[in-house]
Amino acid sequence: MKVACVGGGPAGLYLSILLKRQDPAHDVTVYERDPEGSTYGWGVTYWRGLLDRLRELDPGSARAVEEHSVRWRDGVAHVGGLATRHHGDEGFGIGRHRLLAILAARARELGVRLEFEHPVTGANPPAADLVVAADGAGSALRTHHADHFGTEITGGRDHYVWLGTTKVFDAFTFAFVETDHGWIWAYGYGFGPEGSTCVVECAPGTWTGLGLDRADEAEGLGLLEKLFADVLDGHPLSARSSGRASAAWPVFRTLTNRTWSRDNLVLLGDAAHTTHYSIGAGTTLALEDAMALATALRERDTLPDALAHYERERRAALLPVQSAARLSAQWYENLPRYIHLPPEQMFALLGQRHSPLLPHLPPRLYYRIDRAAGRLETLRRVKRRLGPVIARTVQARRLAAGDGRARSGRPDAVPAHRG
Known part of the structure; x- marks a missing residue:
């Protein structure tokens, strides 16, 4: 089979690895619009269950991913001048650039062709038996056939910004700071010895009240460094990762599609679905999509049957995750309901934010x-x-x-x- 994966993120690269492991005769090419080594974001999170699956399917790349990951078991919440720490499940963080480098090297080792700085649009899809749209939430291939896929996008309420810092957090860290214009909060987690991801979020009134909607990059970072000085320990924040400027305080967009395939074109990862970042599942879901699609292509007799089976399986698996993501986003949007509880109770309910009963x-x-x-x-x-x-x-x-x-x-x- 000749396969073209459009998008060199974790989903497209891992699918190419699995297909070549299943059958080295597959002709697989990954097309990525950006230069090699250029990526957005900082670090990604995952949990033990994903690592176990990676070991089953490709032990070599799994060993490299684990070797370059940091891990934690504790969660820490800072609320004003108070803090509480909980011991929990083992979590992992890895730099997105490191993860992509590992997957790209493994793909090349197996004979996958990687074409960087090669943009693909809906008007010029590659000639292949199967074209995989793994080109993210703004997928050009999906957008070209938007009426067929039935794409729906729902915007959230709160504004957020994805930042990095040289501060290496030893636990998954939450920090909530009260201002004259309402609460602003950050999620921080390490991804390597060089630093951590720091996502900052706040309600629209806080965003405008603090002037973040009008501040330039340096002013905005300076204000955030002052607000979160206690957890940053003097370390700076950065709004740029390698090669690409970050977006300026968007609201999160939840994306769904009525169908995931059209003839020999299939959606993968964020091109098919997005889930709120506060549950830390985006990369895991993208890799699980790749696993399910590779398995369906191996086990089903025809391409239409394989694509239909892949979609059914992943839709069913996503239902509880999408519910958890929706409830998690709503918990933060209703933060004043919980923030004045004693820190121990607030943190306990933060851990229970996926519960459908909690809002009622x-x-x-x-x-x-x-x-x-x-x-x-x-x-x-x-x-x-x-x-x-x-x-x-x-x-x-x-x-x-x-x-x-x-x-x-x-x-x-x-x-x-x-x-």
Whole structure:
């Protein structure tokens, strides 16, 4: 099969790797509009489950990804002058530029052709048996056939900016700062010894009240460095990653499509769907798309059947993730509802922001219910662990008592009560 992947991000590169591993005879080319080594963003996050899948499908690239990743187990929330730390699941961060370099090197090793500085539009698609639109949320291939794909875009409320810093956070860090114009907050996570990603978000009134809508880049960064000085420890913020200027405070756009394929053209990753950045799943979902599409192409007899199966499988898998992303975005949009709770309670509800019940209960009541449920679950786990031990102990005592009664000639199990 001749395959053209349009877009040299994680989805397009990983799909090319999987296809060549499945059948080295596949003719696979990746077309990327930007120069090699040029990328937007700073670091990406992922969790242990994705790393396990990567190991199964291509151990070589998985080892390189893990080797160049940082990891954390703690989450820290700074609210005003207070802070709280929670221990949680193991998370990973890796520089986007490093991830792309690893995947590009592996693709080349397997015989994939990589064509950088080669833009592709809907008017000049490559000639191939399968054309994969992995060219991001603004996909030119998808836009050219927008009526067919039924693309819908929904804008969020809050403004955000994607920044970098030389401060290396040792935990996934949340920082909430109150200003005269409302709250502004940041999410920070390390991606290597050189620094961290720092995403800053705020409501429209705060954005305009602070003058961020009018500030130039240097003024905006200077103001943010002052606001988040306590967590940055004197480190600067940067609005540029390698090769491309960052966007100026957009609102997040959730993108969906009525269908994901048209003849031999199929959508992959952000070209097919986007999920709010606050759940940190964008790269994971793109790689999982690539896994599902490669598997469908291997297991299905015809291309139409493979593309239909891929779409059904991924739509079903995305439903809970899209719900979680929507609820997560809404939690931040309604931050005043939670921010004045004690930090421990606020952070606990931050971790529960994917719950569909949380928006409909008073926050303190939800917190109490959640704590009670947690204690009940702890008791259940203890019971499950101790149950067999207790049962064996009781059985042993009964056997011992039975032996004693047999020796004394008394078969009765319950002694007579004497007043």
